[in-house]
Amino acid sequence: MARGPAQATDTGRERIPRKGRVSGVSGATNRPESAGRPSLTPPPDATAPARHPDAPAPGELLGAHYDQCFGCGEGLPHGLHLAARADEGVSVTAEFTVQPAHQGAPGLAHGGVLATALDETLGSLNWLRRAIAVTGRLESDFLRPVPVGSVLYLSARCTAVAGRKIYSSAEGRIGGPDGPVAVRAEALFIEVKLDHFTQNGRPEEIRAAMSDPDQVKVARAFEVNP
Numbered sequence: 467m468a469r470g471p472a473q474a475t476d477t478g479r480e481r482i483p484r485k486g487r488v489s490g491v492s493g494a495t496n497r498p499e500s501a502g503r504p505s506l507t508p509p510p511d512a513t514a515p516a517r518h519p520d521a522p523a524p525g526e527l528l529g530a531h532y533d534q535c536f537g538c539g540e541g542l543p544h545g546l547h548l549a550a551r552a553d554e555g556v557s558v559t560a561e562f563t564v565q566p567a568h569q570g571a572p573g574l575a576h577g578g579v580l581a582t583a584l585d586e587t588l589g590s591l592n593w594l595r596r597a598i599a600v601t602g603r604l605e606s607d608f609l610r611p612v613p614v615g616s617v618l619y620l621s622a623r624c625t626a627v628a629g630r631k632i633y634s635s636a637e638g639r640i641g642g643p644d645g646p647v648a649v650r651a652e653a654l655f656i657e658v659k660l661d662h663f664t665q666n667g668r669p670e671e672i673r674a675a676m677s678d679p680d681q682v683k684v685a686r687a688f689e690v691n692p
């Protein structure tokens with residue numbers, strides 16, 4: 467039987483070392499420090515990520531991977547409409563303008579929406595390697611509130627690859643591309659086959675995607691990855 471995502475999330479992969487835990491103190495957290503995040507640290511045999519020979523040139527827009535994607539699709543009125551551009555090496559930049567539909571508190575972006583913007587930007591890195599990958603782990607830091615109307619200037623880079631595991635980090639600045647960092651994230655993406663989508667996605671959307679020539683073109687580009 468195919469393994470479903472629900473089982474995969476129950477495996478308790480991230481073990482927090484006992485000495486990293488703090489307990490019994492009011493206001494203390496159990497948050498592990500960097501030594502307690504082994505899954506976000508590349509193993510010693512990890513290699514530097516390689517850009518695919520056909521990757522878009524630095525400065526080129528990557529385009530949406532799916533019209534109905536909440537992060538990058540053009541087809542959703544309340545989506546993020548995040549537009550990512552290739553940068554040097556395996557890195558990208560992206561911009562996202564916070565809309566009223568993205569609020570959490572009055573006039574401020576919802577943290578989950580900001581995490582989505584980071585996730586989407588990190589996910590777009592995979593296009594530069596022509597690898598299909600999904601987020602396994604995403605750790606976000608929220609450093610400053612982000613008002614509605616702000617442009618979030620995002621940048622992300624892939625730092626290492628070990629087998630199917632892809633390590634990357636991203637940050638989002640406000641007030642300009644060189645403004646203060648408002649959000650940042652580290653992520654572990656896991657490479658998957660196209661079957662991940664065709665076997666797990668709801669059949670009606672899969673059927674619609676497969677009958678859309680533009681979508682099939684995107685899927686094929688991944689399949690011919692050497």
Ligand SMILES: CCCCC/C=C\C/C=C\C/C=C\C/C=C\CCCC(=O)SCCNC(=O)CCNC(=O)[C@H](O)C(C)(C)COP(=O)(O)OP(=O)(O)OC[C@H]1O[C@@H](n2cnc3c(N)ncnc32)[C@H](O)[C@@H]1OP(=O)(O)O
Nearest residue numbers: 471474479505531585586589600601602603656663675685
């Ligand atoms: C015709 C239709 C075509 C449509 C599609 C067309 C084109 C597609 C193109 C692009 C689209 C791709 C992505 C979308 C892009 C951007 C959106 C943003 C990205 C996302 O938003 S995407 C959604 C959220 N995402 C998920 O929906 C994942 C749910 N999940 C799973 O589906 C499984 O969980 C999976 C596959 C991740 C792994 O499952 P698996 O069985 O394949 O592999 P396994 O479990 O063996 O893990 C292998 C090694 O990764 C380590 N590992 C795994 N997970 C870990 C974790 N959480 N923490 C620490 N380590 C972890 C293990 O420890 C092991 O490590 P080791 O090898 O060292 O032992």
